[in-house]
Amino acid sequence: MLEDYIIRAIAAEGSIRAFVATTRQMVQTAREIHDTSPVVSAALGRTMTAAAMMGLMLKGEDDLITIQLKGDGPMKGVVVTADHKANVKGYVHQPYVELPLNQKGKxxxxxxxxxxxxxxxKDMGLKEPYIGQVPLVTGEIAEDLTYYFFHSEQTPSVVALGVLVDRDTSIKQSGGFIIQVMPSAEEDSIEKLEKQLSLIPSITEMMDEGNTPEQILDKVLEGLNPVILDKVPTQFYCNCSRERVEKALISIGIQDLQEIVEEEKKATLHCHFCNKEFLFKEQELRDMIERLTE
Ligand SMILES: [Zn+2]
Known part of the structure; x- marks a missing residue:
């Protein structure tokens, strides 16, 4: 069964675009891979959910988007990359952080x-990737992305992201939405949208009540005539492989490879995104050097 997916929709005659995602399995997979504490699961899960939806905004088949948060808090940072098919991978710098709940009890x-x-x-196959940077507003991620969309992309947006962690630290609910207002939107539509947003409960509350992304879309865009364009599966997926890692290893050059052979007799490469380890033994390293010297 397709558990995690994103619906892409328009409303108000195309002057509003929307993405609504359910991502419990994706975030659960990330939690298991990185063994994150609840607050870190929430931070990573919110970022992954946003990246999945932002991946669908990419135009080219090989385009990639990376969301990077760096801060002076105990988790230090999050890195999440998504492709245009909403395949998402991510990691945090410090997976185990324990903090008391905030003032809202969250x-x-x-x-x-x-x-x-x-x-x-945004890596769009050009020489230089596009990089947009803004200071963190609250570090709660949704507000930070709202600020980014407005200041860096000049697109007024509403971003909601939520991860509900169960008592046994597994992921109970995870999801989010991004609503964007296009320049063609009329004042009346914007007012309706603002009113709806003030009425609806939080994304995790709606999900925990059993609402699907389709139902959440209808609630958020009630009275704005939402039309679903498509439904796209999304998942945690790391595209690393022995071949790719080997290529990266070869690219360091003969001299560095020789140093590794002499000093370490092996090379162990680690993928930050999925925690896989790739071991290259002495003979394999010697073969690489041989191929390079040919
Ligand atoms: Zn990997």
Whole structure:
């Protein structure tokens, strides 16, 4: 069964665009891979959910988007990359952080990240990637992305992200939405949208009540005639492989490879995104050097 997916929709005759995602399995997978504490699961999960939806905004088949948060809090940072098919991978710098709940009684994601910067890196196959950078507003991620969309992309947006962690630290609910107002939107539509947003409960509350992304879309855009364009599966997926790692290893050059052979007799490479280890034994390293010297 397709558990995690994103619906892409328009409303108000195309003057509003919307993405609504359910991502419980994706975030659960990330939690298991990185063995994150609840507040870190929430930070990573919110970022992954946003990246999945932002991946769908990319135009080219090989385009990639990376969301990077760096802060002075105990988690230090988050890195999440998504492709245009909403395949998402991510990691955090410090997976185990314990903090008291915040004033609202919620996991303190903002405190976990601290103050710092949000960077959006779009690799669109050009020489230089696009990089948009804004200071963190709250570190709660949704507000930070709202600020980014407005200041760096000049697109007024509403971003909601939520991860509900169960008592046994597994992921109970995870999801989010991004609503963007296009320049063609009329004042009346914007007023309706603002009114709806003030009426609806939080994304995790709606999900925990059993609402699907389709139902959440209808609630958020009630009276604005939402039309679903498509439904796209999304998942945690790391595209690393022995071949790719080997290529990276070869690219360091003969001299460095020889140094590794002499000093370490092996090379162990680690993928930050999925925690896989790739071991290259002495003979394999010697073969690489041989191929390079040919
Ligand atoms: Zn990997």
């Amino acid at each position: 996991l303190d994601v903002g405190g976990c990240i601290g103050s710092g910067m949000l960077s959006i890196i």
